[in-house]
Amino acid sequence: MKVLMKPIEMIAWFTKDKNPIPLRYRIVDENNLYRVVKVDKVLFAEEEKLAGNRMILYRCESTINNIRKIYELKYEIDTCKWFLFKI
Amino acid sequence: MKKRIIFHIDVNSAYLSWEAVYRLQHGAAIDLRDIPSIVGGDESKRHGIVLARSIPAKKFGILTGETIYSARQKCPNLTIVPPNYERYMKASNSMIKLLEGYSPYVQRYSIDEVFMDYSYNSEKNFLDTAYEIKERIREELGFTVNIGIGPNKLLAKMASDFKKPNRVHTLFHDEIENKMWPLPVDELFMVGPRTKAKLNKRGIFTIGELAKLDREYIYSWLKKPGLVVWEYANGIENSPVRNTPLPIKSIGNSTTTSYDVDNRRESHMFLLALSEMVGMRVRNLEQCGRVISVSLKNDKFYSYSHQRKLSIATNSTNVIYRTAKKLFDEMWQGEPIRRFSVSISEFYSNEFQQLSLLEDYNEKEEILDKTIDKIRNKYGYNSIIRSCFLHSGVRPIIGGVVAEEDYPMMSSLL
Numbered sequence: 001m002k003v004l005m006k007p008i009e010m011i012a013w014f015t016k017d018k019n020p021i022p023l024r025y026r027i028v029d030e031n032n033l034y035r036v037v038k039v040d041k042v043l044f045a046e047e048e049k050l051a052g053n054r055m056i057l058y059r060c061e062s063t064i065n066n067i068r069k070i071y072e073l074k075y076e077i078d079t080c081k082w083f084l085f086k087i
Numbered sequence: 088m089k090k091r092i093i094f095h096i097d098v099n100s101a102y103l104s105w106e107a108v109y110r111l112q113h114g115a116a117i118d119l120r121d122i123p124s125i126v127g128g129d130e131s132k133r134h135g136i137v138l139a140r141s142i143p144a145k146k147f148g149i150l151t152g153e154t155i156y157s158a159r160q161k162c163p164n165l166t167i168v169p170p171n172y173e174r175y176m177k178a179s180n181s182m183i184k185l186l187e188g189y190s191p192y193v194q195r196y197s198i199d200e201v202f203m204d205y206s207y208n209s210e211k212n213f214l215d216t217a218y219e220i221k222e223r224i225r226e227e228l229g230f231t232v233n234i235g236i237g238p239n240k241l242l243a244k245m246a247s248d249f250k251k252p253n254r255v256h257t258l259f260h261d262e263i264e265n266k267m268w269p270l271p272v273d274e275l276f277m278v279g280p281r282t283k284a285k286l287n288k289r290g291i292f293t294i295g296e297l298a299k300l301d302r303e304y305i306y307s308w309l310k311k312p313g314l315v316v317w318e319y320a321n322g323i324e325n326s327p328v329r330n331t332p333l334p335i336k337s338i339g340n341s342t343t344t345s346y347d348v349d350n351r352r353e354s355h356m357f358l359l360a361l362s363e364m365v366g367m368r369v370r371n372l373e374q375c376g377r378v379i380s381v382s383l384k385n386d387k388f389y390s391y392s393h394q395r396k397l398s399i400a401t402n403s404t405n406v407i408y409r410t411a412k413k414l415f416d417e418m419w420q421g422e423p424i425r426r427f428s429v430s431i432s433e434f435y436s437n438e439f440q441q442l443s444l445l446e447d448y449n450e451k452e453e454i455l456d457k458t459i460d461k462i463r464n465k466y467g468y469n470s471i472i473r474s475c476f477l478h479s480g481v482r483p484i485i486g487g488v489v490a491e492e493d494y495p496m497m498s499s500l501l
Binding site: 003004005048049050051052053055078083085 | 111114116179227230
């Protein structure tokens with residue numbers, strides 16, 4: 001996996017007790033077009049607080065261009081921003 | 088009394104490590120700690136000094152506090168990153184939070200230094216705990232620390248300074264002779280360049296040589312401060328680990344302007360902007376101060392100051408500003424000024440007040456100040472400003488590195 005750290009637009013499901021669950025996001029591709037990706041499965045989520053900055057890291061699985069891909073998303077709690085971290 | 092076990096936790100190149108970790112968390116490919124890099128102020132605003140350096144930058148001979156210009160001459164491909172104090176506060180707070188799990192006595196000594204009293208936990212070996220803390224900080228928070236352990240705060244602080252980074256050191260009374268006494272005398276806490284020069288003149292070059300002097304001799308020579316450093320050299324110090332901060336004795340704010348200010352009107356504006364900050368801080372403490380002082384640094388880097396005692400204590404922005412303005416007018420020689428500072432001291436509680444026949448007391452002003460503070464706390468510092476700052480290029484409130492949050496400053500008191 002390569003580090004990308006690209007900001008993305010996200011639809012997530014905020015639950016009563018667990019971390020927010022990413023459902024679907026869109027990203028601007030190299031042709032400047034929106035691409036929507038559905039998150040098929042969250043393999044695991046863990047919180048990190050490096051340098052005191054809390055982020056939740058998600059390892060996810062999606063089908064992109066008919067290929068199953070595993071990648072990582074990050075949610076920064078203080079800024080409420082989502083990133084495509086690694087793919 | 089039971090033997091005390093004090094920890095001193097010191098973050099290795101704090102600002103730089105925190106910045107490096109933050110960047111790695113945000114997907115940076117390079118770890119700033121592995122390349123010659125510094126955290127430095129903005130040169131165009133004349134804040135261009137080195138605030139923190141990486142260990143590779145240290146190898147180029149770059150010093151903390153020197154100008155970025157000279158640092159760049161020592162190492163042309165130096166990476167320079169701007170400071171971000173809010174991020175540092177976050178990192179520092181996360182460390183305090185982790186430490187509070189180990190002892191109820193945790194004292195934040197500065198943004199990157201913490202004292203912790205571990206005397207009360209006899210179940211677990213203190214060395215095991217120290218290694219556990221060091222590893223947990225590295226794993227969970229991503230940066231490295233040095234931990235010094237001693238029977239008091241002074242020796243713990245000396246120990247954490249021994250060999251860096253990412254280490255645990257001890258310094259108990261029986262180790263002083265081997266570990267601390269061979270060090271040069273200016274390594275000792277509170278021995279600065281001036282004291283060092285005085286001591287060197289009389290042939291004292293190491294901490295051991297200072298420690299072995301006669302107590303009466305050092306007192307007759309350097310008086311009370313001499314006695315303090317002599318005691319430190321002998322490992323004598325017994326202040327408690329304070330988990331409540333010491334009472335504040337004075338409040339002041341200063342600013343280095345981005346250009347030299349050469350006219351009275353603009354100078355007054357800078358004084359007003361600083362008075363706004365000082366006033367808000369005093370009111371926040373629920374105190375009033377009686378002594379106002381102003382200090383200036385001119386374009387030749389020469390500093391001078393003036394102070395005045397008021398007949399009634401005040402916490403009003405307007406009174407502080409009017410006094411500061413008067414002081415400025417009395418001492419200013421008309422030369423360009425590069426740095427202004429305003430401070431207030433000799434505090435009284437503002438619960439009740441002795442009024443004076445000779446000075447005005449305006450209750451309306453007090454209510455106005457209070458209201459403005461409330462608005463600013465709710466909607467931000469710039470929600471309400473004085474109209475003279477509009478389109479002036481001077482910020483309406485100046486002072487402090489983190490607007491709207493208290494930044495822990497270094498102190499000479501342990």
